[in-house]
Amino acid sequence: MASKKFKIPLGDALNKLKNSGNEFVELFTHGSLLVEIYKPNEVDNQKPHSRDEVYVVVSGSGEFILEDERTVFSPGDVLFVPAGAEHRFENFTDNFVTWVFFYGPEGGEK
Template sequence: MPTPTAPARIALDAARAAPLEPGRASSRLLTHGSLELRFYAPKGRDDQTPHSRDEVYVVASGRGWFRRGEERVPFGPGDALFVAAGVVHRFEDFSDDFATWVMFYGPHGGEKESGA
């Protein structure tokens, strides 16, 4: 059985301390196959644009509102938020301590709906 090259654990403190990737507003923490794990903690405003792959956010800290297309939902620590590839989305009216794990996965253009 091959030995995994990705870390088994990434502590929240380590994610917060990770340097931003040049030209990005987030830190890349690991990649494995199509999975890319990042950490995102915008200050004051979220200026992200739609991404080419599906993504899941898991809120690490803070509260606010999440806009996905025409939907707007509240979020808090521990909440998971899904965005399909190409969909306009952003965090709004979030607290100063807001930070989230971000997982990009699958092919560019997104995966097909499973109907589940």
């Protein structure tokens, strides 16, 4: 879904997510960059991804697990996940929503 947009309003992203019926929706691509919005429903069932990933927490709080490390997150936090790493959100509030940014080559940047 290549686009020339340079702004993605949060309200528009949340409406698109709600209307999709999914836990995430792709919003923008440019080169290797892919932007999504993600709102897991009770359980985060993610599997490791093939590219590097950055989360920017929009709302809610909880715990983020990256491999064997656990950290608390809240709105505004930025979380980095290298390609192939086991990760998930746990004990998150009902209002948890995060931007997701995938970028770079398959296998991650070196």
